[in-house]
Amino acid sequence: MTAVRLLIADDHPIVVQGITRFAELEPTLEVIGAAASADALLALLETTTPDVISLDVQMPGMEGPRTVEAVAAAGAPVLLFTLHPIDLAIASLIHAGAAGYLPKSSSLERYVEAIHALHGGGRVLPPELEALLDAPAAKAPSELLTPREMQVFERLVMGETIKEAAFSLGLSVSTVYTYSDRIRTKLGVRTQPELVRYAASWDLDQR
Template sequence: MASEAGLDRPIRVLIVDDHPFLRDGIATLIERQPDMAVAGEAGDGSEGIARFAELAPDVVLMDLQMPGISGLEAIEAIRGRSPDARILVLTTYPGDAQVVRCIQAGAAGYLLKNGIRKELLDAIRMVHTGRPALSPEIVHDLAAHALDEPLSDRELEVLRLVAEGHANKEIAWRLDLSIDTIKAHLKRAFEKLGVDDRTHAVTVAIRRGFIER
């Protein structure tokens, strides 16, 4: 359970990222603030879950792309145990679909790593006080696709197999569907993504976070 910080106590931050140099840089930035302190660090999602349980930090900074348990899975696990946990995602990858998944999992904010120096400290303070924090680019992407029809689970499944390099015939065999059904799913996915071919569909799906890199 996230701690309630008093006015005379710094915001205790747990940094979860698999890149030591980035953790060190963020830790240095935080430690320079009179109202913040580094509660601890973790190098992957599994360790992040354990460290959260051990330290009960006020705010968690969570990377998404990590070995083993991903950041998204760690968010779900932490929030499952502590519904009031305040988690701020830090990632290299934008993508409205990925942002929505993180928010649905319980993240209170989503920042791109290229904006850490300008946005991170204010975002930590916002999340700590219960306010959401999103990078401007993220807000733009969410607004741009707010009215888009979502991809169905089956369309996403087919696109993931296309991204892995499988032909329609093999996808049909794997999913126990007809080739015509696979083509129909792809056609519908193309329409929703605003593309005309498989390659472009995969590119857009990855950029928007429907498919993980």
């Protein structure tokens, strides 16, 4: 069996060293590089072609779904290997392109199994994570909103009032109120702060 080429993105040297040493004794796994930050990972992906990427979601430079989308765009499946518990934030990273999740409390044998599963085109999703994937807050707004609703959404999370958004978009105030209500319902949020937090999780508050 050809060894799976693994790229590790983790800012904890003990994790990188542990996996690397284990891989030296595991003929089906080859560590071809490591990065300690999101920026270093993206730079490394310009010159390396891993079969699978192991990603710690809490390392420096991580920007949630935006980073995962950029990493997944390299073409290799992404395994979220992290201490972060299963929650909506992890679900949003699966929607952004990650193919699996494994807690760092897992054994190295289970880690290798997960790497091979992803390399074979599978996914590694615990049942409790699968259950979260349909939650509105775990999905990108573009999956839930119409193009016009997205326009209103973006104006609101930029801090514009209903009246200001109506003026910016050339719509009536009552129409924007209607869109605002639809947006909150579809995204599962009730207040403006919740709307802003949702946007921040998808890095949409800076558009």
